[in-house]
Amino acid sequence: MKHIRENIGFHDSQNKRQQILEAAYAVFSSKGYHRATVDEIIALADTGKGTVYNYFVNKEQLFYTLIKECSMPFQVIIEGIVNSSEPPLEKVETIIKAFLEFYAKHANLWRVMMHEVRGFGAAGSSNFTQEQLDKYQVCFCETIGMIEKVLLEAQSKGLIRESCDATQAAHGLFSVIVTFVFRDFVGENIGKTAHTIADLFLYGAVER
Amino acid sequence: MKHIRENIGFHDSQNKRQQILEAAYAVFSSKGYHRATVDEIIALADTGKGTVYNYFVNKEQLFYTLIKECSMPFQVIIEGIVNSSEPPLEKVETIIKAFLEFYAKHANLWRVMMHEVRGFGAAGSSNFTQEQLDKYQVCFCETIGMIEKVLLEAQSKGLIRESCDATQAAHGLFSVIVTFVFRDFVGENIGKTAHTIADLFLYGAVER
Amino acid sequence: MKHIRENIGFHDSQNKRQQILEAAYAVFSSKGYHRATVDEIIALADTGKGTVYNYFVNKEQLFYTLIKECSMPFQVIIEGIVNSSEPPLEKVETIIKAFLEFYAKHANLWRVMMHEVRGFGAAGSSNFTQEQLDKYQVCFCETIGMIEKVLLEAQSKGLIRESCDATQAAHGLFSVIVTFVFRDFVGENIGKTAHTIADLFLYGAVER
Amino acid sequence: MKHIRENIGFHDSQNKRQQILEAAYAVFSSKGYHRATVDEIIALADTGKGTVYNYFVNKEQLFYTLIKECSMPFQVIIEGIVNSSEPPLEKVETIIKAFLEFYAKHANLWRVMMHEVRGFGAAGSSNFTQEQLDKYQVCFCETIGMIEKVLLEAQSKGLIRESCDATQAAHGLFSVIVTFVFRDFVGENIGKTAHTIADLFLYGAVER
DNA sequence: CATGAATGAGTATTCATTCAT
DNA sequence: GATGAATGAATACTCATTCAT
Numbered sequence: 001m002k003h004i005r006e007n008i009g010f011h012d013s014q015n016k017r018q019q020i021l022e023a024a025y026a027v028f029s030s031k032g033y034h035r036a037t038v039d040e041i042i043a044l045a046d047t048g049k050g051t052v053y054n055y056f057v058n059k060e061q062l063f064y065t066l067i068k069e070c071s072m073p074f075q076v077i078i079e080g081i082v083n084s085s086e087p088p089l090e091k092v093e094t095i096i097k098a099f100l101e102f103y104a105k106h107a108n109l110w111r112v113m114m115h116e117v118r119g120f121g122a123a124g125s126s127n128f129t130q131e132q133l134d135k136y137q138v139c140f141c142e143t144i145g146m147i148e149k150v151l152l153e154a155q156s157k158g159l160i161r162e163s164c165d166a167t168q169a170a171h172g173l174f175s176v177i178v179t180f181v182f183r184d185f186v187g188e189n190i191g192k193t194a195h196t197i198a199d200l201f202l203y204g205a206v207e208r
Numbered sequence: 209m210k211h212i213r214e215n216i217g218f219h220d221s222q223n224k225r226q227q228i229l230e231a232a233y234a235v236f237s238s239k240g241y242h243r244a245t246v247d248e249i250i251a252l253a254d255t256g257k258g259t260v261y262n263y264f265v266n267k268e269q270l271f272y273t274l275i276k277e278c279s280m281p282f283q284v285i286i287e288g289i290v291n292s293s294e295p296p297l298e299k300v301e302t303i304i305k306a307f308l309e310f311y312a313k314h315a316n317l318w319r320v321m322m323h324e325v326r327g328f329g330a331a332g333s334s335n336f337t338q339e340q341l342d343k344y345q346v347c348f349c350e351t352i353g354m355i356e357k358v359l360l361e362a363q364s365k366g367l368i369r370e371s372c373d374a375t376q377a378a379h380g381l382f383s384v385i386v387t388f389v390f391r392d393f394v395g396e397n398i399g400k401t402a403h404t405i406a407d408l409f410l411y412g413a414v415e416r
Numbered sequence: 417m418k419h420i421r422e423n424i425g426f427h428d429s430q431n432k433r434q435q436i437l438e439a440a441y442a443v444f445s446s447k448g449y450h451r452a453t454v455d456e457i458i459a460l461a462d463t464g465k466g467t468v469y470n471y472f473v474n475k476e477q478l479f480y481t482l483i484k485e486c487s488m489p490f491q492v493i494i495e496g497i498v499n500s501s502e503p504p505l506e507k508v509e510t511i512i513k514a515f516l517e518f519y520a521k522h523a524n525l526w527r528v529m530m531h532e533v534r535g536f537g538a539a540g541s542s543n544f545t546q547e548q549l550d551k552y553q554v555c556f557c558e559t560i561g562m563i564e565k566v567l568l569e570a571q572s573k574g575l576i577r578e579s580c581d582a583t584q585a586a587h588g589l590f591s592v593i594v595t596f597v598f599r600d601f602v603g604e605n606i607g608k609t610a611h612t613i614a615d616l617f618l619y620g621a622v623e624r
Numbered sequence: 625m626k627h628i629r630e631n632i633g634f635h636d637s638q639n640k641r642q643q644i645l646e647a648a649y650a651v652f653s654s655k656g657y658h659r660a661t662v663d664e665i666i667a668l669a670d671t672g673k674g675t676v677y678n679y680f681v682n683k684e685q686l687f688y689t690l691i692k693e694c695s696m697p698f699q700v701i702i703e704g705i706v707n708s709s710e711p712p713l714e715k716v717e718t719i720i721k722a723f724l725e726f727y728a729k730h731a732n733l734w735r736v737m738m739h740e741v742r743g744f745g746a747a748g749s750s751n752f753t754q755e756q757l758d759k760y761q762v763c764f765c766e767t768i769g770m771i772e773k774v775l776l777e778a779q780s781k782g783l784i785r786e787s788c789d790a791t792q793a794a795h796g797l798f799s800v801i802v803t804f805v806f807r808d809f810v811g812e813n814i815g816k817t818a819h820t821i822a823d824l825f826l827y828g829a830v831e832r
Numbered sequence: 833c834a835t836g837a838a839t840g841a842g843t844a845t846t847c848a849t850t851c852a853t
Numbered sequence: 854g855a856t857g858a859a860t861g862a863a864t865a866c867t868c869a870t871t872c873a874t
Contacts, residue, residue, distance in 0.1 A: 037863085037864065037865085038864075038865060038866085039863095039864075039865095049865090049866080049867095050866090050867080050868080052866095053865095053866065053867075058865075058866075059865065059866090
């Protein structure tokens with residue numbers, strides 16, 4: 001009896017948090033950060049306004065939690081790829097595929113996050129403090145860093161030209177991946193799209 | 209006498225319009241669309257609030273006018289490049305350079321525009337209607353189309369692989385350009401950066 | 417065994433109530449009524465939120481209980497003074513001293529109470545109902561009444577002028593005492609301060 | 625025609641400000657600072673919410689403006705009294721009368737102001753910042769200072785005992801005045817009440 | 833009795849837009 | 854045309870209180 005009640009209790013409270021997160025995911029994804037209102041989130045989560053503030057300190061922290069919980073498992077996956085023993089050039093394609101899969105899944109939310117964070121140099125230009133912006137920056141800068149690691153490994157083995165700046169190439173590759181996702185260039189066969197990108201990146205567009 | 213007064217009147221009017229546009233450019237560029245307030249714009253333009261609404265129907269249309277007036281001369285330039293008789297592969301580098309120059313100049317405003325517009329499929333997700341969003345989309349889709357044209361020309365002359373989808377490649381190239389600008393990868397020597405990008409795009413990252 | 421557990425239970429209960437009252441004393445004293453939150457009180461009392469509502473019907477009644485429990489022993493003391501056989505004019509100084517001692521001890525809490533209650537004629541002006549306000553009014557009106565009693569005794573013995581309205585004089589004397597406390601005019605030697613006030617009140621400021 | 629229109633324009637805009645101030649006076653006076661809502665003020669002022677914020681930066685500054693505009697003419701009056709050539713002891717009664725008149729008129733608003741400001745040593749205990757509190761403190765500390773000045777003048781002429789601390793006496797006298805006002809001890813004949821207070825203060829309560 | 837998760841009424845403030853002068 | 858006073862819809866966040874366990 002006891003553990004059942006406790007379980008219910010546990011699930012109940014976890015449910016509220018989960019319901020809020022799911023509602024927030026939906027609302028932020030479709031409305032963007034600014035146009036997403038707490039009122040809409042609680043309506044969707046079927047909860048009271050105060051409940052949101054029991055679990056999250058404010059709207060921004062709710063958003064951040066969402067981002068974090070989404071990217072966490074992804075981080076694990078790409079670290080696995082980076083540290084695998086796959087040949088470097090194949091690793092490039094594998095990691096592209098992982099990115100495509102992740103971004104395709106969370107395209108809308110990520111679009112919003114990048115809306116708020118990316119490329120905004122001047123502080124005060126968004127509603128976030130510089131400190132907050134930094135938190136988010138870390139989030140995808142780390143993942144871009146993973147691409148860079150793979151490129152550096154390939155370079156160290158003489159497979160990629162020394163003239164190619166790994167940091168710049170990683171950012172470029174990342175932006176192409178994002179563009180493909182946001183432009184709906186990713187068909188049903190993600191593997192094929194990954195191959196297309198990898199092929200273009202590695203061997204160039206020129207006919208030989 | 210009369211035509212002088214009218215001229216003054218005319219100039220005054222144009223001045224007001226111009227002052228507002230210049231102030232709007234500064235404010236939108238530094239604050240982004242949402243955080244830019246009409247109050248701040250009129251303060252900088254040294255004009256009255258109502259005056260803004262004499263020349264522009266609302267904030268959004270003011271922003272759009274700004275975007276339009278900035279991109280117009282750029283459109284002319286790249287059309288000149290596209291229609292020139294330069295060899296196709298060199299034309300790729302030339303057009304990349306033109307993009308870098310333009311985006312570097314208007315980096316902040318464009319960043320803001322893309323913030324608001326890019327990848328936002330669902331209407332109601334920004335403060336803009338779908339119709340409005342489309343207007344902006346056209347703006348840079350047309351320019352991406354110019355890149356595509358250059359690639360197609362090169363393809364038709366057998367210089368670029370048939371397996372390379374021109375539309376996708378153009379979007380990818382475009383996103384890399386934008387990334388370089390927003391990430392401040394563009395040094396003082398824009399020509400060199402253009403060459404770096406073109407080289408990577410055309411010949412790939414792999415060591416031969 | 418059983419009565420021990422019950423005793424513990426009993427003490428636990430009383431402890432909880434006492435802990436809450438002590439925490440409430442600290443929080444109300446330092447934050448004032450409105451800015452004192454139940455959350456802060458339970459944090460300090462190391463108890464659950466519901467527990468507060470087991471012992472007190474609401475925040476206001478908790479506050480009232482506090483006021484009551486503080487003033488009760490004071491009431492006893494001044495009644496002792498009033499009913500003592502001390503000569504009336506000396507009694508004035510003695511009662512002033514008692515007031516100074518009490519108010520100095522509970523200065524902060526009393527300040528808060530008077531903030532909420534004092535002089536608020538119209539109901540709805542504070543968070544308290546008129547009925548609630550009256551309860552508090554009674555609290556210090558009764559003590560002012562004690563001063564009045566002493567003055568009336570002195571008057572009946574011809575020691576104080578008939579032209580002096582005892583009620584008004586009592587209120588005036590009371591307000592001076594309170595002012596001395598709140599303005600920190602009370603030095604270490606409370607007896608001396610009491611003498612200063614009594615002397616001024618009884619013999620006036622004029623040089624003779 | 626022109627100056628008429630301008631006058632109307634002038635009056636219109638001044639009217640709004642005035643309407644808001646009058647409404648704020650009524651609402652703050654009857655509800656106190658915290659329970660006074662901007663909504664209630666605009667309802668009474670028959671104006672839009674934004675209008676309030678066109679004239680006043682926020683609720684607190686609206687309140688402060690009210691206090692300032694009320695006390696300004698009073699300051700002038702008591703300075704006139706202090707600097708007059710009236711005999712010092714009569715000046716005491718005159719200034720008491722001025723205080724009674726002012727406080728009787730603005731009793732409710734002043735009650736509220738003192739609620740928020742007076743005697744609150746610990747910062748953070750009210751909703752006002754320490755800086756804001758200081759502004760208000762100055763307001764009535766200056767007026768108490770005026771009483772002190774009168775007492776010092778009398779003292780310098782040997783009319784008031786040296787043993788009587790002017791600062792303490794001024795505060796005491798002030799508190800008595802306030803108490804008389806708040807307790808409704810001030811009858812229709814303010815002059816008589818002023819005399820009662822002055823007489824008690826100067827000559828004491830003791831029968832001679 | 834003790835607990836704390838859930839609740840929602842209540843509120844100051846911002847800012848694009850209008851319109852009378 | 855130029856102006857700016859007036860407007861009010863829209864929104865994040867707090868906190869006393871309840872009640873199921």
